[in-house]
Amino acid sequence: MKRPSTSLIAVVTALAAVTGFAAMTAPGEPGAASAAPAPQAARLPVERTSLLCPAPSTSDVAETLTTSYTPPGTAAPAAAGTTAPKPTAVLGIAKNPDAPALKKDAKAPGTVTAPGKPVATETDGAVTHGLTGTATGTLAPGWTVQHTTLVPAGAARGLLGVTCSAPDTDLWFPAASTAKGRTDYIHLTNPDDGAAVADIELYGPEGELKTTIAQTGVDVPPRSTVPVRLDTLLTEGTQENLTAHVSTRAGRVGAALGSATDGVGSDWLSASADPAARLVLPGIPADATGVRLVAFAPGDSDADLKIQLATANGTIVPAAAESLHVKAGMTAFVDLPDLTRGAASSLLLTPTDPKKPVPVVAALKVVRGKGSDTEMAFIPAAAPVTGRATVADNRVKGTALALTAPEAAAQVKVTVSAGTEGGTPATRTVSLKAGTTTVLTDLAPKDAKGSYALTVEPVAGGGPVYASRTLALPEDGIPMFTVQTLVDDRGTVQVPTARRDLTVLDD
Numbered sequence: 001m002k003r004p005s006t007s008l009i010a011v012v013t014a015l016a017a018v019t020g021f022a023a024m025t026a027p028g029e030p031g032a033a034s035a036a037p038a039p040q041a042a043r044l045p046v047e048r049t050s051l052l053c054p055a056p057s058t059s060d061v062a063e064t065l066t067t068s069y070t071p072p073g074t075a076a077p078a079a080a081g082t083t084a085p086k087p088t089a090v091l092g093i094a095k096n097p098d099a100p101a102l103k104k105d106a107k108a109p110g111t112v113t114a115p116g117k118p119v120a121t122e123t124d125g126a127v128t129h130g131l132t133g134t135a136t137g138t139l140a141p142g143w144t145v146q147h148t149t150l151v152p153a154g155a156a157r158g159l160l161g162v163t164c165s166a167p168d169t170d171l172w173f174p175a176a177s178t179a180k181g182r183t184d185y186i187h188l189t190n191p192d193d194g195a196a197v198a199d200i201e202l203y204g205p206e207g208e209l210k211t212t213i214a215q216t217g218v219d220v221p222p223r224s225t226v227p228v229r230l231d232t233l234l235t236e237g238t239q240e241n242l243t244a245h246v247s248t249r250a251g252r253v254g255a256a257l258g259s260a261t262d263g264v265g266s267d268w269l270s271a272s273a274d275p276a277a278r279l280v281l282p283g284i285p286a287d288a289t290g291v292r293l294v295a296f297a298p299g300d301s302d303a304d305l306k307i308q309l310a311t312a313n314g315t316i317v318p319a320a321a322e323s324l325h326v327k328a329g330m331t332a333f334v335d336l337p338d339l340t341r342g343a344a345s346s347l348l349l350t351p352t353d354p355k356k357p358v359p360v361v362a363a364l365k366v367v368r369g370k371g372s373d374t375e376m377a378f379i380p381a382a383a384p385v386t387g388r389a390t391v392a393d394n395r396v397k398g399t400a401l402a403l404t405a406p407e408a409a410a411q412v413k414v415t416v417s418a419g420t421e422g423g424t425p426a427t428r429t430v431s432l433k434a435g436t437t438t439v440l441t442d443l444a445p446k447d448a449k450g451s452y453a454l455t456v457e458p459v460a461g462g463g464p465v466y467a468s469r470t471l472a473l474p475e476d477g478i479p480m481f482t483v484q485t486l487v488d489d490r491g492t493v494q495v496p497t498a499r500r501d502l503t504v505l506d507d
Helices: 006-019
Strands: 042-045 048-053 063-069 089-094 119-124 130-136 144-151 158-163 170-176 182-190 196-204 218-220 224-229 242-250 254-261 265-269 279-284 288-296 303-310 323-326 331-335 345-351 361-370 373-380 389-394 399-405 410-416 426-432 436-440 452-458 466-472 481-485 492-495
Touching: 048 089, 048 144, 048 254, 063 089, 063 389, 130 182, 144 389, 158 254, 158 373, 158 389, 158 466, 170 182, 170 254, 170 265, 170 288, 170 361, 170 373, 182 196, 182 218, 182 242, 218 224, 254 373, 279 288, 279 361, 279 373, 279 399, 279 436, 279 466, 279 481, 288 303, 288 323, 323 331, 373 481, 389 466, 399 410, 399 426, 399 452, 426 436
Parallel strands: 158 265, 158 481, 265 373
Antiparallel strands: 042 492, 048 130, 063 119, 063 144, 089 130, 144 158, 170 242, 182 224, 182 254, 196 218, 196 242, 254 265, 279 345, 288 331, 288 361, 303 323, 303 345, 361 373, 389 452, 399 436, 399 466, 410 426, 410 452, 466 481
């Protein structure tokens, strides 16, 4: 018999990487037709997770806490006759080729050594390098890393939070800008041993803008991070409302957008959920003084969106705007003053005509405070939490978890870990009514010391659930805050049961 094709070997190898063993039955082989129906695919824990973190800050007065955490779980079973490898979780430095050389004693932050206990490392001053990380074995399912940076003074002052992300090849950032007084950088991090080449396309209210890198892209050296300032990509003019699209010609990257507005604040904008006709932007703070919705339709069709607000009591149409028209290939925006009216809520975007669904991406820019005492944050459209999601670095005071069930009632299991310096973990189940947003603030574990992790798991049988975490740390009268949407950790993977290992077949 001939060897299986290269593509088939690749598929089997990929499965083996997850389960430790894979086997398949070829058509026409003995037992292929006469055997009982193939068992259903099994859902098993992943064995390897990769995360990428942008460089936290160039400010000499910055204070950055990097927290690493894996929720308790089980490892994938080892193949018959073998021993499961020792679990590891390693964070390495991704150098910035344009930044000063790293100090000889520069070290990556501490990382988890066992599931269930977060580990935090504090760094004072400018940190211009990013991180690349890999967790294996029992540390892989659900592994998460969080940067929280406080910049107490200067043009970029603010509280900046970002959840480190998996590498990707296609990412959307609505709510970017090159307006006067605002500085936006897209940080590109390459986790691999080969070079990556990334494209950054910018779309304004009139369509795609000409950039200086349209022909060449951006080279990202192996295991490095490269920040790209958006206003340097435009040959003329400024644009207050943009959508940035990051894709790769070669390799893969992690990407996050760091933004600072003079006199207003600064924060990270994570990528929007993939284009979809229905979007949820969860967790607008109750005391938001300014909310701007920015949306983009990447296809060939215009989108007409109905705007709704999911509150604690139900879904309403906000008085500021009830709809938004988004032209194909163009960025649209609308300001939503007095949106929350003192109640935390989530924004829902759905097709005005259900028979004409058009995929879009979206994000919110949210401002708290007034006058010179303001701070801003972003809320990108979120994907539902289908299995489990975790956010690290929560504090005893100032943490709020928003849970939204836009379509149907649901139940969610919420688990708080022990703190980095002690405390007792706890779990509770929360019931969510259809079309509502529930905000939890009494979250800290008993006798908590240090920061802790929050894990959200929807209970089977309910509607989709979306979640975000707000961390508020006031500083000198400024209501500093940051919001992170919770992203499903993909801690398990569905693996088809196989009956014969074709990788051992020979000519």
